[in-house]
Amino acid sequence: MTIVASATAGQGVGPLLRAWRERRRISQLKLALRADSSARHISFVETGRSRPSEEMVLRLADHLDVPVRERNALLLAAGYAPHYPETPLADPALDALRDGMERLIQGYEPYPALVVDATYTVVAANRGIIMLLEGVPDSLLTPAPNAMRLTLHPDGLAPRIRNLREWRGHLLAQMERQIALHRSDALRALYEEVAAYPVPEDRPEAEPAEPAVYFALPLRIEHEGRVLSFVSSISTFNTPMDVTVAELAIETFLPADPATAKYLQSQVG
Known part of the structure; x- marks a missing residue:
């Protein structure tokens, strides 16, 4: 198996999460309620003042309906290893x-x-x-x-x-x-x-x-x-x-x- 992800070089996870939230037209408060967090913490994550845990990145990605490949990109941007493998179809x-x-x-x-x-x-x-x-x-x-x-x-x-x-x-x-x-x-x-x-x-x-x-x-x-x-x-x-x-x-x-x-x-x- 191989793992491929497309994290944007030099870009932290905060701006990426904010872009996904805005694309889904969800407020920080609504996302916080869905992810069992707080709007303050979501704000800190998006601005880079707080580094989310691996579990939090995956939880936010799930509630934002982020595609699987892009979830790997979010994890890489947050400093974690990709979570989802990319198995060749012929494997x-x-x-x-x-x-x-x-x-x-x-x-x-x-x-x-x-x-x-x-x-x-x-x-x-x-x-x-x-x-x-x-x-x-x-x-x-x-x-x-x-x-x-x-x-x-x-x-x-x-x-x-x-x-x-x-x-x-x-x-x-x-x-x-x-x-x-x-x-x-x-x-x-x-x-x-x-x-x-x-x-x-x-x-x-x-x-x-x-x-x-x-x-x-x-x-x-x-x-x-x-x-x-x-x-x-x-x-x-x-x-x-x-x-x-x-x-x-x-x-x-x-x-x-x-x-x-x-x-x-x-x-x-």
Whole structure:
């Protein structure tokens, strides 16, 4: 196992905790009440007049819902060792996790599902996803496919997405929220890359006899001459104790209309 954290060089834990508190829009008093402390002590910690214990750093991070990687950064800034390991996904210690994720997304078939890491590298995908990726060039599929590139690159799925501008806006907003929570140069570089891709005009389509009513923004994508509609859901692990596990996300695509569900069912076998 390896441990990686991204503490800001030369910056104490106080300013970092204050930044997280302000980001969460929580007053010193409210945070103190939640953490069984006092507003005075929180103030002293944030200004550097008091050094918090390791337990206090973890408690405050928990009440501020700080991501696991950033909790390690807070500990380092306070002068303590990182608390959460970062285990490579290929490590035998995560065999059961990988097997469970594979079984989960395979059980979701024929509907598409995939697993991505913190920078949207695809670490597992089922046959529903592979079906949608038919015709995508190998240059986007190897050596490690990236979900954002696959979706937004002009040689990827972008030309097939009927509501590309809406779906692109949704994905970029999602990345912006993640960048606000994680000091990740790799994630920011990916965002700048995919945001710069050219955006073709949305494909016109005939109005259906009865306009569809969606309960969430759909992904409307062409496949073999028909338009399939999906709504997506993202799941993460509850109370992760490892940086790698904390940054994994399982995205599933649910048919947004009966026609899409019927077509996917016809592909089973």
